Amino acid sequence: MRILSLLPSATEIAFALGLEDEIVGVTHECDYPVGAKSKPVIIEPALGDTSKLSPKEIDTRLHELMQRGESAYRFKAGAFASAKPDLIITQGLCDVCAVPKHFVVQEIRKAKIEPQILSLDPEDLTGILTDIRRVGEITNKVERAGEIVDGLEERVGEVAGRTRGLPAAKRPKVAVLEWIDPTYFAGHWVPEMIELAGGHDALAQAGERSRAIEWSGLVAAAPDVIIVAPCGFDVAAARRQAQELKSRANWSHIPAVKNGRVFLMDANATLSRSGPRIVDGLEELAQIIQPELFPAPAKPRWERFE
Secondary structure (H helix, E strand, O other): OOEEEOOHHHHHHHHHOOOHHHEEEEEOOOOOOHHHHHOOEEEEEOOOOOOOOOHHHHHHHHHHHHHOOOOOEEEOOOHHHHHOOOEEEEEOOOOOOOOEHHHHHHHHHHHOOOOEEEEOOOOOHHHHHHHHHHHHHHOOOHHHHHHHHHHHHHHHHHHHHHHOOOOHHHOOEEEEEEEOOOOEEOOOOHHHHHHHOOOEEOOOOOOOOOEEOOHHHHHHHOOOEEEEOOOOOOHHHHHHHHHHHHHOOOHHHOHHHHOOOEEEOOHHHHOOOOOOOHHHHHHHHHHHHOOOOOOOOOOOOOEEOO
């Protein structure tokens, strides 16, 4: 089977299932595991190099593209025709995070090919685990998918088991920011992860889509813990972007800031990609939110923001 993976989480799932030799194309963002970097890249960002743009500039340019009916991603010319895929894994959950499914369909028609299309659109942890099984089913890796999911469910159960009896008074209010300017809180599976990790989401409900919030709304929510995890970025980038928060109105009055409980997480590796590593993110959230129940390793991937 020749597989095109059009989102990083699908690439991670495919590699976990042992399908690395069958992957014939990935996106420019497919950087994990290491072997994914050697695969042909068939998608490029429409904005080009954004490393020197501020979060506000990136957001503005993305919205301009979408208002014109364009995608944030572009297919390389002739990519589909040369790849000759039997299966294309795509998504319809977020037009910013990955190429939308309808653009994929347009490209398929241009290439005059007829592959199977599998769209992964989870809204919670169960959906993520179900998608791993779905990829396993369509690629004849049912047994391996079951083993992976069983292992992930066991780890989720371990976290949930330790926090299940926590009273409300012991559950801090948590705000996970997936974008800085404008300020977006993380939705989808993140509120559920916060709850499992022993907290209470100060801004979102489980399954709710990520959306922008006025800064005053965040201040009014008075979170006890703030986690800065910009979508598409690692801890180093989160650290740079979080500096801006220090100049925001009433920043120093927020309980999380007063108590030194502002943290940085690698969104790509732990929160924003709906693949197997999402359980790593759950465990890291537990270390941050309930440190007495979940002692952190000597060198955690997350950082405290000073």
